[in-house]
Amino acid sequence: MDNRAIGVFDSGLGGLTVVKELMKQLPNESIVYFGDTARIPYGTRSPQMVAKYSAQCIRFLMRHNIKMIIIACNTVSSCCLDTLQNLFDLPIIGVISPGAKAAVKTTKNGRVGVIGTRGTINSGAYEKEINKLNKDINVISTACSLFVPIVEEGWFNTDVAYLTAKRYLDIMKKEDIDTLVLGCTHYPLLTDTITKVMGPNTILVNPAEGTAAQVKEILSNNDMLRDKFVGHAEYKYYVSDFGQKFKQIGSRFLNYDIEYAEKIDIEMY
Ligand code: DGL
Numbered sequence: 001m002d003n004r005a006i007g008v009f010d011s012g013l014g015g016l017t018v019v020k021e022l023m024k025q026l027p028n029e030s031i032v033y034f035g036d037t038a039r040i041p042y043g044t045r046s047p048q049m050v051a052k053y054s055a056q057c058i059r060f061l062m063r064h065n066i067k068m069i070i071i072a073c074n075t076v077s078s079c080c081l082d083t084l085q086n087l088f089d090l091p092i093i094g095v096i097s098p099g100a101k102a103a104v105k106t107t108k109n110g111r112v113g114v115i116g117t118r119g120t121i122n123s124g125a126y127e128k129e130i131n132k133l134n135k136d137i138n139v140i141s142t143a144c145s146l147f148v149p150i151v152e153e154g155w156f157n158t159d160v161a162y163l164t165a166k167r168y169l170d171i172m173k174k175e176d177i178d179t180l181v182l183g184c185t186h187y188p189l190l191t192d193t194i195t196k197v198m199g200p201n202t203i204l205v206n207p208a209e210g211t212a213a214q215v216k217e218i219l220s221n222n223d224m225l226r227d228k229f230v231g232h233a234e235y236k237y238y239v240s241d242f243g244q245k246f247k248q249i250g251s252r253f254l255n256y257d258i259e260y261a262e263k264i265d266i267e268m269y
Contacts, residue, residue: 002224005030005234006215007061008070009054011042012152013250014186015072018095019235020254021212022070026219028226030234032064036266038241041148043117043184047079050119054080058088059269064236067224070215071095074183074207075117078125091218098214099181099207100129104137106203107179111138113172113202116183118143126183140175144168144187151186154249161193169197181205189253237261 006022008015012035019033034057036042042050054076058069068091071077071084077094085092103112103126114126121143130139146164155161172180180202182188188206195204219225226233235258239246243261251258 001227002067002219003226003230004065004067005032005236006068006070007032007034007058007064007066008072009034009036009057009061010073010185011036011040011075012148012186013037013246013253014148014151014184014189016250016254017185017188017206018070018072018208018211021208022215023254023256025212025216028228028233029219030226032061032066032236032238034061034238035240035246037239037246038266040152041117042073042075043119043145043148045119047119050076051080051083054084055087056266056269058084058092060238060264060266062088062090066090068092068215068218070211072185072208074099074185075119078120078123093211093214093218095185095207095211096125096129098210099183099205100126100133102205102207102210103130103179103181104133106205107137109176109178110136111140111175111177111179113175113177113180114139114141114183115144115168115172115180115187116141117148118145120183126181140172140177142168142171144184147184147190148186151189152249154252156189157192161190162196165190165193165197169194172202173198177202179203179205181207183207238264240264240266
């Protein structure tokens with residue numbers, strides 16, 4: 001047994017899509033979440049800058065008695081998972097490999113679309129991972145840079161979201177994909193809109209599901225699950241700016257009241 005919490009971070013509230021899955025699949029685990037809302041977006045920054053920011057996020061989380069780190073951000077996972085794993089002495093997992101595995105399992109016609117930030121798409125991380133598992137799968141990728149600000153604004157299910165999605169996803173429709181990987185943790189908040197644009201024949205893959213399943217496997221195999229008898233799981237949220245907005249939009253999405261999101265100075269770590 002290991003009663004310490006799981007540390008999770010993202011550049012903003014997108015990582016809550018991973019928290020939601022963790023709460024579902026591992027309801028007994030405590031979570032410490034950090035959203036780097038002062039420095040979002042990560043997706044348009046250089047890999048060096050993203051690595052520097054991420055190392056600060058991990059150092060901050062490590063102050064909170066955690067047993068592992070989940071990088072709930074595709075941009076970070078695609079550019080610096082190895083660097084961060086080499087830098088810190090605790091289990092660190094990203095979201096790309098679980099997302100790729102799910103896509104390979106899902107596709108029937110061997111045509112998979114991947115959408116993400118510019119950083120994730122430029123890294124080619126999903127193509128590499130998917131083609132490592134099955135070299136015959138065709139991967140069609142496109143960056144949807146405006147999705148992140150739309151989500152951070154809380155504008156899910158609006159006409160702005162719909163028109164933006166239509167413009168970005170036209171290419172995916174033409175490419176006859178049957179599977180679309182939501183390769184940015186913010187995008188599952190736009191699931192309804194993306195489904196409306198893509199139609200019922202495209203299956204959306206949310207890498208958060210596979211990521212939570214992988215966390216469960218790691219904790220079970222290493223006897224690191226939290227003891228059920230020590231009380232309810234605890235959730236703590238930290239941000240680097242604007243805690244109130246994070247709290248409101250996050251609570252709406254999680255269907256769970258985020259009572260407090262504490263603002264911290266991430267530059268100190
Ligand atoms: N949620 C992050 C991801 O999964 C991206 C948001 C950002 O650009 O910072 O890539």
